[in-house]
Amino acid sequence: MLNLLQPLLNRLPVVSPGSRSLRRHLLSWLLLPQLVLWLAAAAVTYNVAVRYADRANDHGLYLSSRALARQVKPIDSGLLVDFPRAAKDIIEADPDDRVYYMVSSPPGEFILGNHKLPPPPEAADTLRPDRPTFYDGQVDTSDGSSVQVRVAAILLDYGEPSLQQRMLVQVAKSRVSREALARNILIDTVLPLSVLVLAMSALVWAGVRTGLAPLARLREAVSGRGPNDLAPIELHSAPEEVRDLAAAVNTLLAAVHASVVEQRRFISDAAHQLRTPLAGLKSQSELALKEATEPALRARLERVRESAARSAHLVTQLLTLARAEPESLATLGRSRFDLRRLVQDLTAEMVPRALGEGIDLGMDGGDTPDGASDQDTDDDTPLCPLTMEGNALLIREAIVNLIDNAIRYAGRGTEITVRVRPDPDLQDMALVEVDDTGPGLPVALHTQVFDRFFRGTNEGRGCGLGLAIVKEIVERHRGRVQVASLHPRGLRVQIRLPQSVRAFT
Template identity: 40%
Template structure:
C-alpha cells in the first residue's frame, strides 16, 4: 500500500508553529521563575527588616513590645512572629514557633544579621527570619518572623494563570495568522496545479503565472523548458514520420507497379527483366528503411541507442577502412587510412560512430569519379580528435554545402541514394558534442571535417 505523505501545508505549519509554541512555553516558564525569584527576594527582605525592627524595639521599648510588635510585623493570617527566651519560652507572639529555630541556634547565635530558613509547621511551609538580640536590661532573646508560603504559592498560581492566558491567546492568534499566511503563500501552487489539471495533453504551450514568487517562477521556468523540449521532440518525430512516409511511398509504389507488370509477363526474358527491376526497387527500399532507422536512433532525443562507453576511435577507423577496401576496389577507388594517433580513447557510442564513418566513405565512393582516391585521416589537438575524409572528386559548391546536411536533399537524382547519409552524420556528431563541416580539398575534391571532443578516462 502506498504510504500517506504529509502535505506541504502541514509541514510548514509544523515547522513554524512548533518553535513558536516552544518559545512561548519557555517564555512563560522563564517569566514565572523570574517573578517567583523576585517575590522570594521581597519576602526575605521584608522578613529581615521586620526582624531587625523588632530587635531595635526590644532594646528601646521593651515594656511596650507586646503592644507595638503586632503593628511592626503587620500580623495577618500569613504573617507571624515570636519573641522567645533562650530557654525556648515564648514571651510574645505565636507559641507555635517555640522550637522551629532549635536546629539553627548555634548559627543564629554566631551571626549579627538574621538567618533565613524554611520550616514546616502544622503541615504548612513557612519562610522564617531568626535573629539573636538583647532587651533593654541586657536579657538575651530570640526573634522570629515567619511568612506562610502557601500564600506565596497562591500568588504564584495567580501569576502563572495571568501569564498563561495572554500567551494562549497569543498562540491562537499566531496559529491563525500562520495558517492564513501559508494559505496565501501556497496559492500560486494551487494556481499552477489548476493550470496543469485543466490543460489538455496536446497543449504544450508555456505556462504563464502572474505575480508568482521567485521560487515558483523557477519551477515554472523549468516546466516551460521541459514542455518546450517535449514539444520540440514531438515536432521532430512528426517531421520524421511525415518525411519517412513521403519517402517510402514512392519506392513502395514503384515496387508494387513492377510486381504487377511482372505478373503480366509471359516470356521468361521479360519476367527476368521485371524481377531484376523488382530486386533493385526492394534493395533501394531496404537501404532507405535502414537509413531511416539509423537516423531515428541517432537523434539526440532518442533513447534507443547503445549507451556510451569508453572506446578506441583509432581502432574503429582502421577496422572500418579495412572492411570497405573491397567495395572501394570494386568501384575502382583507392581507399587509404592515415592514423597519426595510435590510440584515441573517448566516451562514445561505437555503433553510431561506425555508421557515421560508413556513410562518409560510402558517399565518397558513390559520388566521386572512377579511379579516384579517398583518404581517411585521424589527428588530434589538445582537446579534440579530428577525422577528415578527403576525396579528389569534383567537390561541392559553397552554396550547396549547408544544404547537404538537410534530410532527403540530393544534389544529383542519379544513383540509389536517399538523401539521408549526411543528415545521419550530422546527428551522430552532434550527439557526441562534436562539429562537422565541408571543406574544399586541393587542387580539387571535398573534405568532410569532423571534430569530436576528447573525454577524460576514469581513474
C-alpha cells in the first residue's frame, strides 16, 4: 500500500509554514492524505468488488455449463442432444445480459450452440476433464459489433473406454451484470466511507481551529492594543507553546516599557533641571537690557532673551507632553468639570497677551440662557454649563496650546475666536474651535502639523510641539482633532471631546 501511495504523496505540495497561514498548512497535511487514502480505498474496493462479482458470475456460468452438458447424452458412438426450445428461450431471455453457449468436439467440430465462442487460452488437449476454466473473451455479433464476455469452459469425456472422445462445453455471459454488481458494491462501500471521511475532516478542521484559538487570542490581544500600551499579555489557559510565546513577548514588552519609562524620566528630570537656569538666564538678560545703552549690545541681549524665552517654552512643552503620556495620565485621574467655563477662563487669562501681540482675542459663548450668541464674552456673561468627564488639568493644557499656537502664528492685526458648544453631528460630544484670520496653512500640511517638532512656517516663535501636545491629550480622552482652512483666509483647529470618558487609553 505504501508503494502505491508514495507517488501520490510525492506530488503533494511541500509548503513551508512561513509562506502561508499555519492553519492552511496543517489542514493541507491533514486533509490531503485523507483524500489520497479515500481514493486508494475506492480503488481497492472496486478491485475487491470485481473479484467477488467474477466469483459469483463464474459460479453461475459453471452451473449453466454443467446443465448444458447434461443435455448432450452419449449413445453408442454418437451424441443425443436433448435441448428443448423452452430451455433455449430461458437462456437467451435477457437481451441486456445475454448468455452464449456452444458445445463442440475438439479440435473444433461444432455440435450445438447459438454462437461461436472463443477457445480457452490453453489448448484443448491440455484441459483437465471435469475441471472448469474461466477466462475473458470477445464475441462478434451479427450487427458487426463485439461484446466483452466472461466464458466458462469444461471438458467432458464420453464414449466407450476403448474409443473415448471428448466434448467441450462453453457458456459465456456478457459482463453487464458483473459490472453492475461491482458498481453497486463500490457505491455501497464508498458512500459510507465518504461520510466517514467528511466527518473526520470536520473533526480535523474543528481540532485545528480549537488548537490555534490561543494564537488567535494572542493576535487579538496584541493587535487590539494602542501603540503605548505595554502591559503584559495574559494567556493563563493557553497551551504550553503559546504560553512560552506570550512569556517571550511579555519579556520584550517589559524591556521596552522599562526603556520608555527611563527615557521619560530623563526628559522630565532634564526639563525640571533646565527650568531654573533658563528662568535665571531670561531674568538676567532682561535686567541687562534695561541697563545697556549701546544699540549693538542691546540687539545681542534681545536675541539672548528671545532664545531663553523660547528654550523655557520648549521645556514647558516637554513637561506637558510627558504628563500626557499614558503612564502619567493614568496617575492623574479624572473628574467632571464645566468645559465651557474652563475655556472662558482661559480665554480671559490670555487676552492681555493677545493684546500685547496686536491680536483681537474673544470667545463666542455659544448657547446662552436666552438662546443668543455673544461675541467677545466677558467673565460676567452667564453660560449654559457643558460638563464633561476627563482630566481638567490636561484639557486646560490642550486649550492653552490651541490659543497659544493661534497667537504665535496668526500675526498682528488678526482676530482669534474661541467657540465651545455641543457637537451638532455627534451625540454626547463637545466641540471646541479656535478660529483665526491669519495666513492659514496649506491643505497638504493639515496632517503633518500634528507631528512633533514640525512647523508649517518659519514665522512665529513656536517650537513645533503645541499641536502635537493637543493631539496627544485629545486622543488620550478618546477625542479627535483636525485642522480646516477658512475662507477667504484663516485657519480653524477643531477638537471633539466625549462628555463621558470611561477610561483613559
